[in-house]
Structure formats: structure tokens, C-alpha cells
Amino acid sequence: MSNIYTGIDLGTDSIKIVVTEKVNDKYYVLASVSSPSMGIKNGFIEDSKAASSSIKRALRQINEDLGIKITKAIACIPPANCRMDIVLGSTNIMDYNEITGEDVSNALLDSLKGQDFTNFELVTAMPISFTIDDNKTTKDPKGMKGSLLETRVVIGTMEKEPLYRILEVLKLSGIETVDIAFTSTGDYFSIKNKKYDELVGAIINIGEQSTNISIFNKGIQIKNSVLPVGSINVDKDLTYVFKTGLDEARKIKEGFAVALSNYADSSDKWEFKIDKDTKKEVHQLGVSKIVEARVREILKLAKNEIKNLTNREIRYIIITGGLSELAGFNYLVEQEFGFVAKVTNATTMGVRHNKFSSCYGITKYFDDKLALRNKEYNMITDEDIDAMLSIDPNMTKENMLNRVFGHFFSNN
Numbered sequence: 001m002s003n004i005y006t007g008i009d010l011g012t013d014s015i016k017i018v019v020t021e022k023v024n025d026k027y028y029v030l031a032s033v034s035s036p037s038m039g040i041k042n043g044f045i046e047d048s049k050a051a052s053s054s055i056k057r058a059l060r061q062i063n064e065d066l067g068i069k070i071t072k073a074i075a076c077i078p079p080a081n082c083r084m085d086i087v088l089g090s091t092n093i094m095d096y097n098e099i100t101g102e103d104v105s106n107a108l109l110d111s112l113k114g115q116d117f118t119n120f121e122l123v124t125a126m127p128i129s130f131t132i133d134d135n136k137t138t139k140d141p142k143g144m145k146g147s148l149l150e151t152r153v154v155i156g157t158m159e160k161e162p163l164y165r166i167l168e169v170l171k172l173s174g175i176e177t178v179d180i181a182f183t184s185t186g187d188y189f190s191i192k193n194k195k196y197d198e199l200v201g202a203i204i205n206i207g208e209q210s211t212n213i214s215i216f217n218k219g220i221q222i223k224n225s226v227l228p229v230g231s232i233n234v235d236k237d238l239t240y241v242f243k244t245g246l247d248e249a250r251k252i253k254e255g256f257a258v259a260l261s262n263y264a265d266s267s268d269k270w271e272f273k274i275d276k277d278t279k280k281e282v283h284q285l286g287v288s289k290i291v292e293a294r295v296r297e298i299l300k301l302a303k304n305e306i307k308n309l310t311n312r313e314i315r316y317i318i319i320t321g322g323l324s325e326l327a328g329f330n331y332l333v334e335q336e337f338g339f340v341a342k343v344t345n346a347t348t349m350g351v352r353h354n355k356f357s358s359c360y361g362i363t364k365y366f367d368d369k370l371a372l373r374n375k376e377y378n379m380i381t382d383e384d385i386d387a388m389l390s391i392d393p394n395m396t397k398e399n400m401l402n403r404v405f406g407h408f409f410s411n412n
Helices: 048-066 101-112 160-172 183-191 231-242 246-255 284-309 329-340 354-372 382-390 400-404
Strands: 003-010 014-023 026-036 072-077 083-092 120-132 136-138 148-159 176-182 200-206 211-217 220-227 269-273 279-283 316-320 341-343
Touching (some): 003 160, 003 183, 003 354, 014 354, 048 160, 072 354, 101 120, 148 220, 176 183, 176 354, 183 200, 183 211, 183 316, 200 284, 211 284, 220 284, 231 246, 246 284, 279 284, 284 329, 329 341
Parallel strands (some): 003 072, 072 176, 200 316, 316 341
Antiparallel strands (some): 014 026, 120 136, 200 211
16 A cells, blocks of 8 residues: 655745655655745734635645645644643553554543643644553553553644634645644654654744744654744845845845855855846845844744753754755854754755755654554545556556656665
């Protein structure tokens, strides 16, 4: 059975969609798209009609790339004002049999009994550990024997109204939401490894209008905070100083600026039009000083917020989001945080840009969630796969991915 998943991230600046397939414990990107968005602010819906139009436009693009119609997805949910609580659950194992995925699901469901979901809705339920008969503790109890399975779970919840608006707009756009998770969960799973699964760390995602800071303990999110500053503030600074429009300011930032001005070239110039008859030029050094000042401020604020969120020793800091793609950004991060911090290095073919970290990671989260419960799920049908193959009559299921992005790049 194919394990093909679609993740969708509704951003202020763009809609991101990523379709992945898991093959032999590796994840391959079948298609990805980043399309301009409207009616969305910080991941929440402000104008349902405009947001739906933006989603449909992104879907048309990815459907065209794949040759099929995407109708199901896992949705990234912004963790603003989310709550994290530890709850307990248990289930009896009949006749001391081996523990199954169904037993795991029953224990997790039991942990939700008695919780007050009047105003808040469940988004994630991340098991910290499982205990068998009060003495054997593990992260994955399947195949072990016992009479009683207990679990400690961190549940993440958020207010119902903004969540339901997201789900409603996705439905209006033709998407059935099969699961949801916080964008921060996607960020973690995009960089997840055995080392981070044993440590306390932080993930900073610098978005268009806000910056999200999440604290993870052994792979489980325990704290979250949102700062009301993001990439747009850099654009506005450039607009104010150079009297240019936001679109031009963004082009200057993304295509010309250097995050650490020490590495800027004072003789390098960028020319743009102020109006039909007037041109203006800016120097890389001057632009980079403005960009550096704002980015450094964002990093300092995030650093202070990490201290406010936890007294625990932070063993790693991962910084992601579109702004982290700026030239020289990693050097600025090193100055502010030292070697404990790293910028996400997106190397997966098809999503080699940090703006996709949440959207790509959420598909890996969903697969991990299924594996713990010993379940499988495919978001496209066999008929859809046949339709993809029909694009090239020489294509087979075995080499389908080579057409799209390539298993030959499996070392990337």
C-alpha cells in the first residue's frame, strides 16, 4: 500500500502545499507549491471568501503538477494561544496478550475522558511514555506483553472558533481535513532525529507577521509563545528608508540584502523605479545594515522569550521560516545564540526552502502517529496513482517518483 500524504499550511504571505510519499522509511516529495494568499493573517482566517480563493488557486497548481485532484490533507494550525496539559490514560490487556496498535489507541482515548473541551478543541495528543504493569516504560509498547497499559500524554488544545473557521474554509475549498497539528509540530518533525528526541530545545519560526517560539522536551512540545514581529517588519523598514513600495522592498530583501552587513559589498548596487521617469539605486551595505538591525532585534526578542518560557537548559535551538533563507543569516544567528543554534537546512528535493518546514514536517508527524497505532492511510486512491502514471505511458509504480523529483537523489 502506498503511503501518500498531503500537508497544507495557510500563511499570511502564501499557501504552502506539500505531497509526500513514504517508501522504505524515507520520505519523498511528489509535489510542492507556494502560492500567494489573501484573507489570512498569522494562519487565521480573516476573510473566508478571499482565503478560499487563495487555497483553490494553490490546489489548481499542485493538481496540475501531479495530474490528479488533491481532496484530502493534514492542516497546519497556528499554535497562538494554545494550551498544553499533561493527562493520564490506561487500558486493560486481555489475557496478558501482546499489546497492539488498538491497545495504544484505547489508552490514548482514555486519557481524553473527563477533559473539558467546552471552549477548546483538541489539536494534538502526544504520548510522553507508556508503562506496562507499573514497571516497564517505553515509547512504543507494541509487541510487548502485559495486563495493564498506562500512558502519560501532552494534549494541545486551542479555542474552537478560529480552528473551526480554518476547517470550514478548507472544506469550502474542496479539502477534507483528515487530521490537524500545530505548525510548530510540523517544524519539529521536519528536523526530528534521535538526538533531539532526548533533549530540551527550542524552535523559532519567523513568519510574515509574527514569530513563533516553541519549547520541546524529548520531542514533545510543552510551551509556546508568539511575538508580534516578523518578516514584514524588515520590508517596512526598507520601505520607510528608501521610499519604495512593499513589493520592491521584498525583492531587495530576498534578492540583494545580506543578513550580516559585515559580509555586504559596499560597491554593489540595486536599481529600481520610483515612477515611470525616475530611477533610484541602493547599495548593498546600506540595505544590509537596515535588514541586520531588524533581524537582530527579532532574534534578541526570541532569545528573551525562550528564557521566559522555561528555566531548563536549552540544548538546541532551530530557526526556520522564510526569513532564515537570507544570505548570511546563519552567521547572525551564531553571533546572537552561539553554537547551540542552527538554521534549518532544508535538503529534501522539492522543499529546499525553509518556508516549507511546517507543511513538510506535518506529513512526517502524521505518518509517525499512524505507525504508533499500527495503522495505514493513503490520501489518494489507486485510481489517482494510475492517473499519475498515465501522464507517461512508460511509467511504472516503481519509478513514478523518479519522474517527479527522483529517487536517484535519495542522498539529498
